[in-house]
Amino acid sequence: MFIGSLNFDPRSTLLNTEMGFVIESEVLAELIHKRFMQSQREMAWQLRLDRWGRINWVDRHSGSEQVLKKEPATGFWKRVLVKLASVLPIEWLL
Incomplete structure (x- = not known):
C-alpha cells in the first residue's frame, strides 16, 4: 500500500517534490480498502453519461x-x- 501526496500526472511524477511511503501489509491494505469503499458509497457521487x-x-x-x-x-x-x-x-502548465 502506498500512502503519500503523489498525483498521477506528469507534473507530479517529474517536477514536484512529492512524499510517500510504502507499507507491505496485506491485512492493513485490506482493512483500509474496505473502509475506503464504505466511505465512498456514503460521500461520493457516481458519474455517468446521458445519451x-x-x-x-x-x-x-x-x-x-x-x-x-x-x-x-x-x-x-x-x-x-x-x-x-x-x-x-x-494545457502546457498542467
Whole structure:
C-alpha cells in the first residue's frame, strides 16, 4: 500500500517534490480498502453519461437514486467561470 501526496500526472511524477511511503501489509491494505469503499458509497457521487454524452451526477446518499444534471454545490456564476477558464491555453502548465 502506498500512502503519500503523489498525483498521477506528469507534473507530479517529474517536477514536484512529492512524499510517500510504502507499507507491505496485506491485512492493513485490506482493512483500509474496505473502509475506503464504505466511505465512498456514503460521500461520493457516481458519474455517468446521458445519451447525449453529458455528465450526470448520481446521488445515492439518502438511499434512493437522485440524478442531477448540473454539478452539485455549484451555482450559475461558478459554472460560467469554469466554462471561461476551460478555453484558456494553459494545457502546457498542467
